[in-house]
Amino acid sequence: DARVTQTPRHKVTEMGQEVTMRCQPILGHNTVFWYRQTMMQGLELLAYFRNRAPLDDSGMPKDRFSAEMPDATLATLKIQPSEPRDSAVYFCASGLVVGGIYEQYFGPGTRLTVT
Amino acid sequence: SQKIEQNSEALNIQEGKTATLTCNYTNYSPAYLQWYRQDPGRGPVFLLLIRENEKEKRKERLKVTFDTTLKQSLFHITASQPADSATYLCALLEGTGRRALTFGSGTRLQVQP
Numbered sequence: 456d457a458r459v460t461q462t463p464r465h466k467v468t469e470m471g472q473e474v475t476m477r478c479q480p481i482l483g484h485n486t487v488f489w490y491r492q493t494m495m496q497g498l499e500l501l502a503y504f505r506n507r508a509p510l511d512d513s514g515m516p517k518d519r520f521s522a523e524m525p526d527a528t529l530a531t532l533k534i535q536p537s538e539p540r541d542s543a544v545y546f547c548a549s550g551l552v553v554g555g556i557y558e559q560y561f562g563p564g565t566r567l568t569v570t
Numbered sequence: 571s572q573k574i575e576q577n578s579e580a581l582n583i584q585e586g587k588t589a590t591l592t593c594n595y596t597n598y599s600p601a602y603l604q605w606y607r608q609d610p611g612r613g614p615v616f617l618l619l620i621r622e623n624e625k626e627k628r629k630e631r632l633k634v635t636f637d638t639t640l641k642q643s644l645f646h647i648t649a650s651q652p653a654d655s656a657t658y659l660c661a662l663l664e665g666t667g668r669r670a671l672t673f674g675s676g677t678r679l680q681v682q683p
Contacts, residue, residue, distance in 0.1 A: 497673060497674070498673040556602065556619070558604070558616040559614075563611075563612060563613055564612075
């Protein structure tokens with residue numbers, strides 16, 4: 456049963472610290488997404504990759520967030536320095552684009568708390 | 571500005587009834603629209619996709635309609651069960667431009683036994 460995995464599941468850190476979240480997409484999927492979910496804003500797209508190349512990161516605060524795909528089995532989202540307003544659940548999702556259409560398969564999320 | 575609106579108030583219905591959830595959008599020309607289910611503490615799970623040229627799609631007890639004139643999609647669960655209780659999100663993909671889904675904020679459904 457193929458799944459998207461994310462680590463860590465929970466992270467509590469102090470303001471100013473670096474946070475790295477990791478995602479392993481489903482093998483064979485060519486598109487990877489990073490989302491952030493809060494009660495106020497709902498599910499927001501931060502960035503996404505197609506065949507490991509970044510296609511859109513306009514949803515990300517560029518000064519502190521960065522997203523990469525060092526290889527096809529790993530996507531990372533880094534926040535440096537972290538701030539209390541970054542507290543949220545961060546989801547990774549992967550999908551296979553076929554004819555311009557895809558379903559997204561979400562991971563379980565990383566719940567980040569910045570104090 | 572672009573908006574996707576789902577009823578933020580929870581929908582409470584009795585087991586066995588049909589649940590109907592609404593997704594309205596403004597200033598989008600979606601190529602297709604998807605519905606997802608999200609349980610507490612979990613990521614969204616894909617349920618159904620409907621294309622702009624389709625009026626209706628069904629899957630078991632689920633039915634989705636898509637009216638591009640009204641700019642609205644309706645999501646129906648027939649013979650609802652307490653296990654259907656969850657938050658349901660609609661998401662759409664623009665026909666041009668940004669090629670990533672934009673999600674609504676979701677509607678929580680509570681099915682009472």
